[in-house]
Amino acid sequence: MFLLEVNNLSLSFTQYQRGLKQKNIQVISDLSLSIQEGEILAVVGSSGSGKSLLAHAILGILPKNASLSGRLYYGGQELTAKRQKELRGKEIAFIPQSVNFLDPLMQIGQQVRTSSQVGSEKGIAKGKGGEKEKDRDRDREKGRVKDRAKDKGREKQRKIFDRYELDYDVENYYPFQISGGMARRVLVASAVVGGPKLIIADEPTPGLHHEVVKEALGHLRELADEGTAIMLITHDIATALEVADRIAVFYAGTIVEIAWASEFTDHGDKLRHPYTKALWMALPQNGFLPILGRQPSPSEPPPGCLFQPRCSLSSKSSSTNNSSCSQEAPVMRELRSGKVRCHFAT
Numbered sequence: 001m002f003l004l005e006v007n008n009l010s011l012s013f014t015q016y017q018r019g020l021k022q023k024n025i026q027v028i029s030d031l032s033l034s035i036q037e038g039e040i041l042a043v044v045g046s047s048g049s050g051k052s053l054l055a056h057a058i059l060g061i062l063p064k065n066a067s068l069s070g071r072l073y074y075g076g077q078e079l080t081a082k083r084q085k086e087l088r089g090k091e092i093a094f095i096p097q098s099v100n101f102l103d104p105l106m107q108i109g110q111q112v113r114t115s116s117q118v119g120s121e122k123g124i125a126k127g128k129g130g131e132k133e134k135d136r137d138r139d140r141e142k143g144r145v146k147d148r149a150k151d152k153g154r155e156k157q158r159k160i161f162d163r164y165e166l167d168y169d170v171e172n173y174y175p176f177q178i179s180g181g182m183a184r185r186v187l188v189a190s191a192v193v194g195g196p197k198l199i200i201a202d203e204p205t206p207g208l209h210h211e212v213v214k215e216a217l218g219h220l221r222e223l224a225d226e227g228t229a230i231m232l233i234t235h236d237i238a239t240a241l242e243v244a245d246r247i248a249v250f251y252a253g254t255i256v257e258i259a260w261a262s263e264f265t266d267h268g269d270k271l272r273h274p275y276t277k278a279l280w281m282a283l284p285q286n287g288f289l290p291i292l293g294r295q296p297s298p299s300e301p302p303p304g305c306l307f308q309p310r311c312s313l314s315s316k317s318s319s320t321n322n323s324s325c326s327q328e329a330p331v332m333r334e335l336r337s338g339k340v341r342c343h344f345a346t
């Protein structure tokens with residue numbers, strides 16, 4: 001059974017233009033994918049193409065002007081807004097793109113402990129319904145419980161610090177006092193300290209030195225090998241291939257192929273979709289072959305297949321095939337233990 005299933009997800013935003021005129025902007029259309037425990041599924045697509053919004057839809061943190069359709073399932077049950085709220089930051093953790101997600105006014109140790117939900121002073125202090133204690137002995141006992149919870153929280157945080165090679169001194173630092181690489185480790189530490197089952201990592205290695213990237217990805221692989229499901233959102237297919245089990249290729253607001261990472265070899269003959277092959281062949285080690293044309297906006301898709309204006313397979317096909325490509329939008333289908341959205345992929 002899959003831990004997370006996203007079925008036919010579409011997302012659009014309503015924007016006001018001049019006066020009271022409204023415009024509907026489509027950003028995701030009919031997107032489906034699933035993730036199992038212990039695997040890394042990389043969602044790969046160009047920067048600014050709306051991949052992060054997929055993460056936000058799963059986490060339930062979209063802005064109010066968003067309209068969502070389709071279904072999300074987590075652990076076999078529908079992932080409703082109520083469940084998203086309950087699971088967010090606990091079973092479902094988020095590693096954001098920017099280190100600006102760290103609170104600039106809170107010490108690092110406190111931030112990680114807050115994420116762990118263990119030893120939360122708020123939770124302990126409230127007790128059962130926050131009833132007022134008048135009895136001194138009970139107050140003292142309450143203080144002791146609070147201290148024990150604090151110690152437990154600190155112990156858990158230090159264990160995570162050990163794991164990610166963060167000195168205990170860092171506990172007392174503020175975000176501006178640590179390096180970019182260290183801040184990334186703190187973000188990972190904050191995400192994993194509560195023992196999540198699913199981690200959504202949104203471009204977790206932007207602009208970092210290769211060694212730091214390797215280290216950050218190594219942490220994700222380690223977590224997956226321990227059973228955590230990971231959705232890695234990235235624009236960098238080469239990086240994704242270093243750690244992912246499967247690659248979901250995002251194009252113009254939807255997924256056009258889901259392939260095994262092991263299928264990205266040689267000239268991409270095992271890959272199914274012409275865009276995936278083109279992405280693979282555009283890597284420097286494969287000849288740097290450019291992909292001509294531009295990705296369409298999901299709000300203004302071309303008729304038929306989204307990739308048709310750039311597709312080499314369509315232009316090589318017979319005129320009948322070619323007209324199917326420009327008239328009918330292909331649906332996602334199973335092919336050779338993967339999935340593809342193309343009429344003619346074999």
Ligand code: SF4
Pocket residue numbers: 273274275305306307308309311312313314324325330341342343344345
């Ligand atoms: S459906 Fe046609 S245009 Fe689209 S990817 Fe397949 S061959 Fe190319």
